[in-house]
Amino acid sequence: MVDFKALETLVWVATLRSFNRAAVKLHTTQPAVSQRIAQLEAEIGQKLLVREKRTVVATDAGRRVLDYAERLLKLRAEMLHAVADRTAIRGTLRLGVAETIVHTWLPRFVERMAKAYPGLALEIEVDITPNLRDRLVAQELDLVFALGALAAAHLRNLPLSTYRLAFLAGPGLAVPGDPLDLAALAAHPILTFSRNTRPYLILREMFSAPDLPPVRIHASSSMATILRMAEDGLGIAAVPEAIAGAELAAGRLRSLRTTVPLPELDFFASWRVTPEAATVEAVATIAQEVAAPRAR
Structure with a gap:
């Protein structure tokens, strides 16, 4: 089952075009980021990211997944902000x-x-x-x-x-x-x-x-x-x-x-x-x- 952590990782790798920078952003390690992306690709059955000239770009399938991922993460953030106690943030x-x-x-x-x-x-x-x-x-x-x-x-x-x-x-x-x-x-x-x-x-x-x-x-x-x-x-x-x-x-x-x-x-x-x-x-x-x- 696809989880939000994997989708969040995909979004940040695609946004920053780097596994290293995404790891820093997510306060984790590059191997952990790579593992999340590999698991997500295995669950979807498609290659989502490829390396090109020292940068990382999304494949056609990756761009389609990114569109859904960004919408899901946005809805989750809006829900948590609307419902959660602000003192808990x-x-x-x-x-x-x-x-x-x-x-x-x-x-x-x-x-x-x-x-x-x-x-x-x-x-x-x-x-x-x-x-x-x-x-x-x-x-x-x-x-x-x-x-x-x-x-x-x-x-x-x-x-x-x-x-x-x-x-x-x-x-x-x-x-x-x-x-x-x-x-x-x-x-x-x-x-x-x-x-x-x-x-x-x-x-x-x-x-x-x-x-x-x-x-x-x-x-x-x-x-x-x-x-x-x-x-x-x-x-x-x-x-x-x-x-x-x-x-x-x-x-x-x-x-x-x-x-x-x-x-x-x-x-x-x-x-x-x-x-x-x-x-x-x-x-x-x-x-x-x-x-x-x-x-x-």
Whole structure:
């Protein structure tokens, strides 16, 4: 009789195109994975997987079985998620997070998760969106909260929160006029997100007009560093106001009025659509509930 463990093994070998990687994913050994596939092939009476050029691909029969296997596993995951006690769900969810989320609503999300899924451990990694996307596609992360909807096969996106970029400066930084135009802003270093991120590229384009003086854009992956440099008068921070609430309230930073329309940054939860994604999707929905009321 075909069991779910064998079908799950088939799905992961076909998805990862490797017996080794499937073994790591399933927390078992390669011989155990090979044995499960051999038993499944013996029960069905068809060759399901073949090796081609250092990779593993499904045969025609394998693709037909995979279609059924994915549907069965998806139904099982949905059933367990709908019926089972959430406190009984255990394991580790690998979560990748953009730093803007860390400085806004991530602590509330972690608190909510501790109540909703007390047996589910969060393994949180903070990185820029391009890296988070690559790691999600490579199946090194289960869920990411990142800037923009991520485009790749078999990914799903759920909107979370929106923050508008703002220009923030320390009280001691002398800036002429109110509101400020791009030329006035360009007279000071601009402090913002890492290179290759969308905010950095937007600002680089914004200040590239030929009638503007050369501008120095200092990029950092650390929001704390950006805010501290702005407080110390070393430049103007171009970040969402939401991450600088304490500094603005204490008067260590002030928001500058400008003539420049600034873009909004839309953050999304993204995950791979797999037969076992019911819990991940539920966690993304919790993030949406936590984030949306505080969106700016």
